[in-house]
Amino acid sequence: MRHCAPVWILPFACKGGMCSTCRAKLVEGAAQMEVNYSLEPWELEKGFILTCQARPTTDRVVVDYDHGLAVAASFDTLGASSQD
Ligand code: FES
16 A cells, blocks of 8 residues: 655745735744735734745744644755655
8 A cells, every 4th residue: 555645735826925825824933035025014023924935944834824724844954844
């Protein structure tokens, strides 16, 4: 029997920082966005990020896509990632 890893289908549309479809709240860790054309200052203050533009700056990040769907990802020093 072949085992398959779970596949996460995460929300996105433009992949360019403009639409906010990928908006999530960063609940653990840190990330730096390349660009942000859509999040308002109050959203940034509340910890929201555009996941299409976010690059993790910590070994582990956890984001919440507004509806209780929390996704955790761990990154090793070579840049490979895994999802919990
Ligand atoms: S997919 Fe549009 S801002 Fe991220």
